[in-house]
Amino acid sequence: MFNGGSRLLEDPEDVLRFNDKIFPYLPFVWFHTQIDSNPGAFAFILRHHRRAWRMTENRTQHHQRAYGHRQRLEVEDPSTEHMFLAKDKTLQDLIYDLSTSGSGSGLPLFVQRTVARTIVLQEIIGKGRFGEVWRGKWRGGDVAVKIFSSREERSWFREAEIYQTIMLRHENILGFIAADNKDNGTWTQLWLVSDYHENGSLFDYLNRYSVTIEGMIKLALTAASGLAHLHMEILGTQGKPGIAHRDLKSKNILVKKNCTCAIADLGLAVRHESVSDTIDIAPNQRVGTKRYMAPEVLEESINMRHFDSFKCADIYALGLVYWEIARRCNAGGIHEEYQLPYYDLVPSDPSIEEMRKVVCDQRLRPNIPNWWQSYEALRVMGKIMRECWYANGAARLTALRIKKTLSQLSVDEDMKI
Ligand SMILES: Nc1ncnc2c1ncn2[C@@H]1O[C@H](COP(=O)(O)OP(=O)(O)O)[C@@H](O)[C@H]1O
Numbered sequence: 510m511f512n513g514g515s516r517l518l519e520d521p522e523d524v525l526r527f528n529d530k531i532f533p534y535l536p537f538v539w540f541h542t543q544i545d546s547n548p549g550a551f552a553f554i555l556r557h558h559r560r561a562w563r564m565t566e567n568r569t570q571h572h573q574r575a576y577g578h579r580q581r582l583e584v585e586d587p588s589t590e591h592m593f594l595a596k597d598k599t600l601q602d603l604i605y606d607l608s609t610s611g612s613g614s615g616l617p618l619f620v621q622r623t624v625a626r627t628i629v630l631q632e633i634i635g636k637g638r639f640g641e642v643w644r645g646k647w648r649g650g651d652v653a654v655k656i657f658s659s660r661e662e663r664s665w666f667r668e669a670e671i672y673q674t675i676m677l678r679h680e681n682i683l684g685f686i687a688a689d690n691k692d693n694g695t696w697t698q699l700w701l702v703s704d705y706h707e708n709g710s711l712f713d714y715l716n717r718y719s720v721t722i723e724g725m726i727k728l729a730l731t732a733a734s735g736l737a738h739l740h741m742e743i744l745g746t747q748g749k750p751g752i753a754h755r756d757l758k759s760k761n762i763l764v765k766k767n768c769t770c771a772i773a774d775l776g777l778a779v780r781h782e783s784v785s786d787t788i789d790i791a792p793n794q795r796v797g798t799k800r801y802m803a804p805e806v807l808e809e810s811i812n813m814r815h816f817d818s819f820k821c822a823d824i825y826a827l828g829l830v831y832w833e834i835a836r837r838c839n840a841g842g843i844h845e846e847y848q849l850p851y852y853d854l855v856p857s858d859p860s861i862e863e864m865r866k867v868v869c870d871q872r873l874r875p876n877i878p879n880w881w882q883s884y885e886a887l888r889v890m891g892k893i894m895r896e897c898w899y900a901n902g903a904a905r906l907t908a909l910r911i912k913k914t915l916s917q918l919s920v921d922e923d924m925k926i
């Protein structure tokens with residue numbers, strides 16, 4: 510069933526995209542275009558102009574200070590490639606190398622390119638806004654390949670850039686493997702390669718299965734852990750910036766084989782530059798999926814100068830995802846059918862105006878059934894949801910607080926996690 514053509518495809522439920530400045534991506538673009546146009550010449554440039562590179566690096570120190578957390582492009586000698594890509598290396602080995610190499614921001618770009626170009630695509634597994642997601646094979650293992658159309662080049666840059674944020678890797682965030690752009694003469698193929706999860710999205714999963722109380726807590730706790738890691742700023746040279754997702758929903762969370770969550774689709778994320786207390790791109794007022802937009806996003810009152818506002822909007826969406834999960838929880842033989850949040854209050858593909866009326870004017874939220882009070886786990890989940898849905902973003906729980914509450918719940922329920 511998972512591998513068949515019947516996977517529920519992502520409907521385009523209108524996601525508003527932003528118009529970013531291209532400036533921050535230039536080093537990334539430049540690097541990719543250089544190796545594209547003439548790989549041999551590029552190797553030559555690398556060997557003979559390392560000093561020039563270092564000087565350029567000095568000149569860009571100011572930029573680096575301002576963008577301290579941004580990934581430093583790894584201009585490594587291609588001859589190091591054999592260390593990563595010896596014939597017997599599997600994907601697991603590569604990921605292990607990556608976690609122990611200490612670079613903290615992913616595989617060297619040469620290696621990423623070589624891996625991407627030796628993947629054999631197998632079948633289409635999802636359709637999103639930008640093109641298609643495929644299952645592919647690399648050295649016997651499965652990988653997922655998100656293929657962007659040439660028109661979506663900026664979205665490809667942005668998602669690749671976010672995934673290569675230093676120290677982003679976490680068991681509850683989709684594992685990034687490689688980015689590649691390949692010009693075939695007519696158009697540019699833009700690929701993002703990541704771990705493959707055969708259960709697909711949480712949306713697909715909840716449509717197919719109900720979950721036990723333990724299953725519900727595990728999904729909710731691991732989603733909170735992923736989001737807490739994304740949101741958290743870690744200081745120091747091996748630190749990471751705070752990141753807000755801005756399009757959190759059940760279709761953008763994947764379910765791993767062990768029934769834990771991995772947060773995916775980071776294409777709309779924003780990073781906090783804490784030194785200058787600024788956001789790394791010019792954020793638009795309203796991005797994301799309308800159904801999951803927080804009240805302050807719907808009515809455009811969100812304070813975009815304050816990075817925490819974006820985190821609070823993510824928490825509102827996480828509460829909606831929890832409601833989707835909890836409805837499918839099988840306690841005492843009862844569970845409900847799968848539904849999207851606000852299914853009973855707005856039409857499919859709702860407009861901003863339709864959402865605003867319900868969420869802001871009428872201040873309605875998804876229904877929390879009374880019978881949830883009879884089960885401790887569902888009672889706690891209901892309470893968390895209410896505290897994710899306050900109209901005032903600053904009053905909402907943090908991802909870390911939710912993670913702690915659910916960890917405690919898992920102990921109380923005698924779960925082994
Ligand atoms: N790594 C993966 N493993 C399995 N399925 C995936 C993977 N990545 C994406 N998908 C499927 O493809 C869909 C679209 O992927 P997503 O990254 O959200 O793209 P878009 O930006 O186009 O929305 C997801 O909802 C999911 O069903």
Ligand SMILES: [Mg+2]
Binds near residue numbers: 519637760
């Ligand atoms: Mg998506």
